Structure formats: C-alpha cells, structure tokens
Amino acid sequence: MLDMLIVGGGYVGLAVAVATKQAAPHLAVEVIEAAPEGVWQKDERASAIIAAATKMLDVFGVWGEIEPDxxxxxxxIVTDSRTSDPVRPVFLTFDGDVEPGRPFAHMIPNLAIVRALRGACERLGINIRHGAAATAxxxxxxxxxxxxADGSEIKTxxxxxxxxxxxxxxxxxxxRTVRWDYGQSxxxxxVEHERPHEGCAEEHFLPSGPFAILPLTGNRSSLVWTERTADADRLVASDDLIFEEELQRRFGHKLGALTVVGGRKAFPLGLTLxxxxxxxxxALAGDAAHGIHPISGQGLNLGFKDVAALAETIVEADRLGLDxxxxxxxxxxxxxxxFDTFxxxxxxxxxxxxxxxxxxxVRIARDLGLGIVERLPKLKSYFIGEAAGTKVKDSPRLLAGEQI
Known part of the structure; x- marks a missing residue:
C-alpha cells in the first residue's frame, strides 16, 4: 500500500511529490497521469513565478537547472486606456528586488519547470505512471x-x-464548487520583437480585459491577451496578418516590429473555488482546488503555496506518528x-x-486609486511583498527557503 498517491503530473502534482519525498524519504509516493508520456513536452506556455516559489524550487535543488531559462x-508598469488611444499613461509602476538579488518574480517556460521537477522525481525514486486515468x-x-480505467486498483x-x-x-x-464564467477568454x-524589453512587464487594462506583456529570455515576450470569448475565438481562427495587426494595436510600437513565434490558443476564463x-x-491542490482569473498572475503560485502547506502538514503529521x-x-x-485562496x-x-x-x-475612480498607490511608497512595497509571497505571516517553511 502506498502512503500517498498524487493524481496529476503537472507542476503542482510533481512539486507535492518532490516536497514530501525529499522531507520524508521513507514514505511511499507515486504519481499517476491520465495523459500519455511526452504530452508535457508540447506545452509552449510560460508562467510568472513569484520570489517565494523560487525559494521552494531552490530547496528542491532544481532552481539551478531552471534559472538559465x-x-x-x-x-x-500598469496602464488604463482604450485600444484606440494614441498615448497610454502609466498610472502605477513597481520596481526593484524584494530582497537583495531576488526580483519579485521570474517568467519561466512551463516546460523548464516540469522537466526539472520530473528529474527531481527520478532522483528521489518517485514513480510516474502515464495513461492511468482514475475512474472511481x-x-x-x-x-x-x-x-x-484498466480495472486495476491502488490502495493508499x-x-x-x-x-x-x-x-x-x-x-x-x-x-462542490462555487463557479462562474466571465464570458472572456x-x-x-x-512574440519576438526588435528591441530588448529590459525585464519590464506591462499590464494594459483595456475595455475588453487586461493585456499582459511578460518578458522572456532574449527579445521575446509571453502574452496573455484577454478578450470577450467570441472575439478571442475569432482572433485565434484568423489568418496571421489579421492576428498580428490586432496584436500590434494592443502591444504598441515601443519594442519595434513583432513576430508571433509560438502557437496561439484561447482558454475560457472563470472563477472556480x-x-x-x-x-x-x-486533499485538493492547485487548479483542482481553485481556478482564478489570470489578471494578477497568481494562478500557478497559489498552487505552489498549496504544495508547501500540504507537504509540511503531511510530513509533520508523519513525524508525530499520525495518520x-x-x-x-x-x-x-x-x-x-x-482564506488566502478565497x-x-x-x-x-x-x-x-x-x-x-x-x-x-468607474474609469476615473480606478485611475485615481492607482495614482494614490503610486504616490505611497510604503503601500507599494506592501503590495509587492504580498504579491511576491515574501511578507506573508505564517508562511510554510518551503516558501521561506527552509527545509521542512
């Protein structure tokens, strides 16, 4: 019989396995994944990983492998404007490191994260079974x-x-869940662009939804472009010329000409708690417990916070001889x-x-609010510390860079 069986071989599932097995090597831990082997290698997306989560990855011994990517x-910078506006005034900026030499977040290809965590599972002797769909x-x-699905049973x-x-x-x-659809995707x-982004991320609030430009290594950026669902489906299905023209209208010309270098997909947006x-x-962890709007870039980071809290709970209970x-x-x-998730x-x-x-x-009121935050350095520092996960009371040890 296993001690712990994890269903789902994405970054959250793999991180739970690594965190638990690393702290309690005697526990029998296994991961099962419904998708066939190799599907994870086709993920072209990238994610914003907060400073606290990079500390946890460092404890796992995988940050050195991920960091080059x-x-x-x-x-x-944060702006609030219409697509047709010739100038987009900046209402809010966040600068600097949350700690010496540690920025508040990194943009990392999902492929690099999963590859490193799978390597850690292999080193720890954690078996990952593919094509194993749970039916009961x-x-x-x-x-x-x-x-x-094949009729076999696993006890844990x-x-x-x-x-x-x-x-x-x-x-x-x-x-049960609380769930609603935003009517957005x-x-x-x-994209690749002519000029360097210099590590600057941008969030443009447009009437149809936020348009986020997130820097990647080289002269590349990852985009999360929110549109009403019907418009998003139309844009994804359009030819390259139309898509890039609409993209350039929202992106602007500050980084020069753009070229789309990755596939384009639209994901429906909603809230699920x-x-x-x-x-x-x-126990539920990651998106199985919560799915939120990407407006704050916190979706995956909420999952990593689940990982740190769940692993610490399990390991400490095991050390006390509890079930x-x-x-x-x-x-x-x-x-x-x-509470944090809610x-x-x-x-x-x-x-x-x-x-x-x-x-x-509403536009006037929200821009006034952004302006007030911009003029209060201590308030800005508080918000960025909260977003980076470095100023959270009662934080799990992994998120502070400590072993369980």
Whole structure:
C-alpha cells in the first residue's frame, strides 16, 4: 500500500511529490497521469513565478537547472486606456528586488519547470505512471482505493488531487464548487520583437480585459491577451496578418516590429473555488482546488503555496506518528490555505470587473486609486511583498527557503 498517491503530473502534482519525498524519504509516493508520456513536452506556455516559489524550487535543488531559462521581472508598469488611444499613461509602476538579488518574480517556460521537477522525481525514486486515468475513488477508515480505467486498483493512505480545474476526483469525492464564467477568454502566445524589453512587464487594462506583456529570455515576450470569448475565438481562427495587426494595436510600437513565434490558443476564463479542500483520504491542490482569473498572475503560485502547506502538514503529521490521510490532520492544510485562496479569488474577480469595462465614472475612480498607490511608497512595497509571497505571516517553511 502506498502512503500517498498524487493524481496529476503537472507542476503542482510533481512539486507535492518532490516536497514530501525529499522531507520524508521513507514514505511511499507515486504519481499517476491520465495523459500519455511526452504530452508535457508540447506545452509552449510560460508562467510568472513569484520570489517565494523560487525559494521552494531552490530547496528542491532544481532552481539551478531552471534559472538559465528564467527571465527576471525587474519592473512592472500598469496602464488604463482604450485600444484606440494614441498615448497610454502609466498610472502605477513597481520596481526593484524584494530582497537583495531576488526580483519579485521570474517568467519561466512551463516546460523548464516540469522537466526539472520530473528529474527531481527520478532522483528521489518517485514513480510516474502515464495513461492511468482514475475512474472511481472510495475512502475507507484506514485507506483509500483508486480504480483505474484498466480495472486495476491502488490502495493508499492519502490521495492528492492535482487533476486540474475540472477535477474528476473532486467530483468523485462529492466536493462542490462555487463557479462562474466571465464570458472572456485568454489568448496565450509568444512574440519576438526588435528591441530588448529590459525585464519590464506591462499590464494594459483595456475595455475588453487586461493585456499582459511578460518578458522572456532574449527579445521575446509571453502574452496573455484577454478578450470577450467570441472575439478571442475569432482572433485565434484568423489568418496571421489579421492576428498580428490586432496584436500590434494592443502591444504598441515601443519594442519595434513583432513576430508571433509560438502557437496561439484561447482558454475560457472563470472563477472556480472548491467549497472544501479536503474529504476523507483526499486533499485538493492547485487548479483542482481553485481556478482564478489570470489578471494578477497568481494562478500557478497559489498552487505552489498549496504544495508547501500540504507537504509540511503531511510530513509533520508523519513525524508525530499520525495518520497522514485522517481528516483531522488534513484540516490543518485546509485552514492554512482556504482564506488566502478565497481572498485571491475575490481580489481577481473584483479587479477584472472593475477594469474590464469602459464606464467613465468607474474609469476615473480606478485611475485615481492607482495614482494614490503610486504616490505611497510604503503601500507599494506592501503590495509587492504580498504579491511576491515574501511578507506573508505564517508562511510554510518551503516558501521561506527552509527545509521542512
């Protein structure tokens, strides 16, 4: 029988496995993934990883492998305008490191993160099974049984569901969610530009939604372009000339001519919050527990915070001789993570509704608010520390760069 079975072989699932096994090598940990081997290598997206999460990756011993592909975000500017406006005034800027030599975030290709975490799993002896889809989950008094599509069964003390925002395991356990659709989609692609970005990230608030320009290594940037769903589908299906022309209107000309170098995909945007993060013999982590709007760039980072809290909960319970799958043990993890997740879900929801419109009184009020923050350095410092995860009370040890 396993001690812990993780369902989902993305960055959150792999990080849970590495964090737990590294701190408690005697625990039997396995990862199963419904997708076939090699699918993860086709992910062209990149993610903003906050400073606290890079500390955790350093503890795992994988940051040195990831860092060459990581682009530090040294500055961020926020504008609020219409697409047709000839000038986009900057209302808010964030500069500098949260700690000496550590920027508040890095942009990292998802492929680099997953590759490094899979390597760590291999070194720790964690088996990853592909093509293993779960079809049934049953929790018992001392173990859980997971049935796979081929009819085989796996017994384990604890199942960790990291199987995405449409988590089947969450549904099997009867955990309900709060969910709504924004009627928006996020277009994700990568562009090359003539001039260097110098590590500057930009968030342009446009009437249809935020348009984020996020620096990658070299003269490249990752884009998260929010549009109403019908418009996003039309843009993704359009020919290259139309797509690049619409892109240039939003991107501007400050970095010169643009060339789209990655595939382009549109992902529907909504808010999903699980009413509970736990059930008997089950814990949710990552998108299985919460799916939020990308307006703050915190989606993956919320998942990494789950990883740090869950691993510390499990390892400390095991050291005390407790049953790691017992509900009273898992309650600590839920208490640790629910408020922060709810707060971030509400924050992104309010920000998206506040900025994704062209109502003049609302525009005046929000620009005034941005201007006030810009003129208060201590308030800006607080916000950036919160966003980077370096000024959070009761933070899990991994996020502070400490071993469990």
């Amino acid at each position: 990581a682009q530090p975000i040294t500055r961020m 989950f049953e929790a018992g008094p001392s173990s859980a049984t997971l049935t796979l 003390k604890l199942v960790v569901a990291c199987d995405g925002v449409r988590s089947k395991l969450r549904d099997m356990a009867g955990i 996020g277009i994700v692609t990568t 699980s009413r509970s993060f736990i059930a008997p013999r089950l 790691i799958g017992a509900v009273n043990v898992l309650e600590r993890y839920q208490t640790w993570r629910r 707060r971030m879900g509400v924050t992104t929801d309010v920000l998206n509704r506040l900025f994704s419109n062209d109502i003049e009184p």
